[in-house]
Amino acid sequence: MILDELVTVTKARLVRHKRRQSLAELKQTITSMPADSKPDFLEILKHPSLHVISEVKKSSPSKGMIVTDFPYLKIAKAYDQAGVDAISVLTEPDYFNGHLHYLREISQVVSAPTLRKDFTIDPYMIYEAKANGAGIILLIVAILSDQQLRDYRELAESLGMQAIVEAYTADEVKRARQSDAKIIGINNRNLKDFKVDFNNSLKLRRLVPADIPVVAESGIQTQQDVKLLADANFNAILMGETLMRSTQKQQLIREFKEA
Template sequence: MILDDLVAATRIRLKRHQEKVSLAQLKRRVEQQSADENPDFLSILNNPGLHVIAEVKKSSPSKGTIVSNFPYLQIAETYDKAGTDAISVLTEPDYFNGHLNYLKEISHKVTAPILRKDFTIDPYMIYEAKANGASIVLLIVAILTDHQLREYRELAEELGMQAIVEAYTEDEVNRALQSDAKIIGINNRNLKDFHVDFNNSLKLKSLVPANIPVIAESGIQTQADVAKLAGAGFKGVLIGETLMRAADKQALIQAFKASTAVTDSKATK
C-alpha cells in the first residue's frame, strides 16, 4: 500500500532530521520566533463562504511529475496575490519531491497562512513545521492513534497553529470528531491506492456537526466542483494538481472564489 510506504519513508527521514537538529534546538528556535502575524486559519474558515487552499506541489505518487518547471516561490506569491485563503506546501521529498526549505522560504514571501503538507508521525515534525514558518499542520487519521490525534492537535494549538484532521472513511471521520478536531478535512483520495472519488467528501460531510468547518481535498477540478461543495456546506477546498497545471493560476483562483460567491448569493435569497 502506498500509505505504508510513505510512512516508512517518513520514519527514515525523521531520524535523519533528528540527528541533524535536536528537538531541544527546534524548541529554542520556536521560542525565539516573533509573534505570528499571519491571520488565524480557523477564524478565516469561520468567515462566510468557501475558502480556497492552493497547493504548491511538484509531483505525486499517482501522477509522477506534475510540472517540470517549478518556481515554487513565484507560484506561492501568485497564489497570495490572487487572494487564496491559505497555501499548502508539500515537504515530503521521496514521493512528492517536496522539501522543508520550500516551506521556510515561502513563509517569508506570503501573508496567507501556510499548511505543512506532510505525513506527521511525531511531535518533532510539529515543532519543525512551526520553526519553518507553518501555521497549519496536517494530521492524517489513518496513520495516527486516537491518543496521537488529540496530543498532536493540542500541541499544534499550544504553538499557535491549527491542525487539519484528515479522514477518508466514516470511521475516520468519527475518530476525528472524538479527538475534538477543530477543523476536519475529508479526502477524496484513498491514500492506500490513490484512487480518487469526488463524491467521497459529499457523502461524509453530513457526519460532521455544522459548527466544525470541513475542507474537501483532492479531485477538485472545475468551478462547478467548487460550487457544488460550497452548496453542500463545505468551508474550504484544497486544490493542488489543477492549479499546478493551470497556465493562469491567479485567474483560476479568482474564478473558483467567484463561483463560491455566486453560491453564497443564491443561498441568501
C-alpha cells in the same frame, strides 16, 4: 499500499532530521522567532464563504512529475496575490519531491498562513513545522492513534498553529470528531492506492456537525465541482494538481472563489 510506504520513509527521514537538529534545538529556534502576524486559519474559516487553500506541489505518487518548471516562490506569490486563504506546501521529499526549505521560504514571502503538507507521525515534525513558518499542520487519521490525534492537535495549538484532521472514511470522520478536531478535512483520495472519488467528500459531509469547519481535499477540477462543494456547505477546498498545471493560476482561483 502507498500509505504504508510513505510512513516507512517518513520514519527514516525523521531519524536523519533528529541527528541533524535536536528537539531542544528546534524548540530554541521557535523561542527566538518573532510573533506570527498572519491570520489564524480557524478564524478565517469562521467567515461565511468557501475558502481556498492552494497547493505548491511538484509531483505525486499517482501522477509522477506534475511540473518540471517549479518556481515555487513565484507560484506561492501568485496564489497570495489572488487572495487565497492558505497555501499548502508539500515537504515530503521521497514521493512528492517536497522539502522543508520550500515551506520556510514561502512562509517568509506570503501573507496567507501556510500548511505543512506531510505525513505527521511524531511531535518533532510539529515543532519542525512551526520552526519553518507553518501556521497549519495536517493530521491524517489513518496513520495516527486516537491519543496521537488529540495530543498532536493540542501541541500544534499550544504553538499557535491549527491542525486539519484528515479523514477518508465514515469511521475516520467519527474518530476525528472524537478527538475534538477543530477543523476536519475530507479527502477524496484514498491514500492506500491514491485513487480519487470526488463524491467521497459529498457523501461524508453530513457526518460533520455544522459548527466544525470542513475542508474538501483532492480531485477538485472545475467550477461545477466547486459549486457542488459550496452547495454542500463545505467551508474550504484544497486544490493542488489543477492549479499547478494551469498557466492562469490567479484567474482560475478567482473563478473558483466566485463559483
